[in-house]
Amino acid sequence: MSFASGLRQPKETNKGKNGFRERHIPLHSANPDDLAISRHHFAQYVLASKGSYNGPSLKELKSTPNTAPVETLATVDDRIKELKRQHQEDIELLTAFQAAEYRQEVLSRYNCIDDSMMEVDTEDLIQVDYLAALNELYNDARPMKRFQHDMDDALSQIRYNYLKSLLPLLTQRRTLKSRETHIRRQRDAQFPQSIEEYHNIPERDIQLRIARFLLHSTSEQEKMMGDYGWVWRAVKPLVSAFKANEGFKNEISESVKDTQASDPRRRPTATPGWQL
Numbered sequence: 001m002s003f004a005s006g007l008r009q010p011k012e013t014n015k016g017k018n019g020f021r022e023r024h025i026p027l028h029s030a031n032p033d034d035l036a037i038s039r040h041h042f043a044q045y046v047l048a049s050k051g052s053y054n055g056p057s058l059k060e061l062k063s064t065p066n067t068a069p070v071e072t073l074a075t076v077d078d079r080i081k082e083l084k085r086q087h088q089e090d091i092e093l094l095t096a097f098q099a100a101e102y103r104q105e106v107l108s109r110y111n112c113i114d115d116s117m118m119e120v121d122t123e124d125l126i127q128v129d130y131l132a133a134l135n136e137l138y139n140d141a142r143p144m145k146r147f148q149h150d151m152d153d154a155l156s157q158i159r160y161n162y163l164k165s166l167l168p169l170l171t172q173r174r175t176l177k178s179r180e181t182h183i184r185r186q187r188d189a190q191f192p193q194s195i196e197e198y199h200n201i202p203e204r205d206i207q208l209r210i211a212r213f214l215l216h217s218t219s220e221q222e223k224m225m226g227d228y229g230w231v232w233r234a235v236k237p238l239v240s241a242f243k244a245n246e247g248f249k250n251e252i253s254e255s256v257k258d259t260q261a262s263d264p265r266r267r268p269t270a271t272p273g274w275q276l
Helices: 032-050 058-063 073-111 125-141 145-189 195-199 204-215 218-228 232-244 246-262
Strands: none
Touching: 073 145, 195 232, 204 218, 204 232, 204 246, 218 232, 232 246
C-alpha cells in the first residue's frame, strides 16, 4: 500500500490509536541517549522559535473583562486564518532549524573520518580488516536514520497540535453557519403585517424584497411565496394596504426605481463616439 506522505506510517497494530502523549509519561527506551538527544533538539527549536512572549501585558490582562467575548462567524474565521498562518510559520521555522541541525550533524560525522586510514598496506590483513570495518561503520552511519526519525517526529508533533486546535474551530464555525442559516430562514419567512412594520424593517435588502413582491404580478408573487415560505394569510394584510394606499404604492414604486437606477448593471451604456 503506497502513501503520499513521506513520513513514517503507523504499524497496523497501532492504527486508530492516538500516538501522541497528552501528558508527560516516563519512557523506558532501549536507547535512552537517543531519546534524550531528540528531546533536547526539539526543546532547542521550541526555545528558539517560541521562547518569547508577545501577548498582552499583565496590566492589559487585568483590565480585560471577565466575561468571554461573544464568538461570531467572523471572529472564528479570523482565528482559523491566524492559526493557519501561525502553523505555516512554525513549519518554516522548524524546517530551517532542522536543516541547520542536519548540516551540523553531517559536518560532525565528516570530521570524524580518519583520513590516515584511507590507504593501507593490502598485504597487512589486520589493516585491511580494520579499514573494512571502518568503512562499514561510516556507511551505516551515513543515512542518519535516527536523525531523520527525529525530524519526522517533530513535524508530526507540530501538525498534531495544529489539528488539535483547528478541529474544534471548524466544528464551531460549522455550528455558527448552521445557526445563521436557520436565523436567516426564519427572518426571510417573516412578512410585515402593516405599513408601519414594513418601515421598521432594519435591513434594506429585505425591504426591497417586500417592495418587489408588492409590485409583481400574481404568478410572480406565488413564486416568491414558495421561495421564501410565505403564506397568503401572512402577506394579505400588506397587499391590501398597498392596493388601498396610493401614497404607500408610490413609495414602493419609487424605492424600486431608485434601486434600479443605482445598480450599475442596469445603467444604460453610452454609445461610443465613433459609432455616432
